[in-house]
Amino acid sequence: MERKEFESRITRMRPQLLQLAIRYLNNGDDAEDVVQDTLLKLWFLRDRLEDYRSVESLASVITRHLAISCIRSRRAGVVDIDELYDVKGDESTEMKIIREESLKEIFDAISALPDLQQSILRMKHVEGFEVEEIAAITGSNPGAVRVNLSRARKRIKQQFMPN
Numbered sequence: 001m002e003r004k005e006f007e008s009r010i011t012r013m014r015p016q017l018l019q020l021a022i023r024y025l026n027n028g029d030d031a032e033d034v035v036q037d038t039l040l041k042l043w044f045l046r047d048r049l050e051d052y053r054s055v056e057s058l059a060s061v062i063t064r065h066l067a068i069s070c071i072r073s074r075r076a077g078v079v080d081i082d083e084l085y086d087v088k089g090d091e092s093t094e095m096k097i098i099r100e101e102s103l104k105e106i107f108d109a110i111s112a113l114p115d116l117q118q119s120i121l122r123m124k125h126v127e128g129f130e131v132e133e134i135a136a137i138t139g140s141n142p143g144a145v146r147v148n149l150s151r152a153r154k155r156i157k158q159q160f161m162p163n
Helices: 003-025 029-045 045-053 053-077 081-087 095-113 115-125 131-138 141-162
Strands: none
Touching: 003 029, 003 045, 003 053, 029 045, 029 053, 053 131, 095 115, 115 131, 115 141, 131 141
């Protein structure tokens, strides 16, 4: 799907998605963020959108899951990954460097994964989605999601623990 087609087809759903997100979140700013993230996910899925019977339903499911994830984050007091750099003000310079290098290695290992495995890993461990939710978003079955999660974890583990 080309950009023009995406814009005409997908962004037309924006008002409905925003209403849905506001119903869940009761906060316009958070709802805007959720809708923006939904549109971004749809953009990354644009080449596979014709595989779905209803793109509108997919967009609604993604919006709902992101809104629920946002609610969970509020309740849990989740720390943004960017804030991890500021959490330990009293640690030594050496420890800061080690931590930053470790984070970079982890991000590099994740970036080396195939796109689908990256997405599934992120949805499961960063966004907190369940396997069934990931399957609905990606259009695959839960078994395939579990296999991709397992393979992604195995590849990352092999990079840090060869043998």
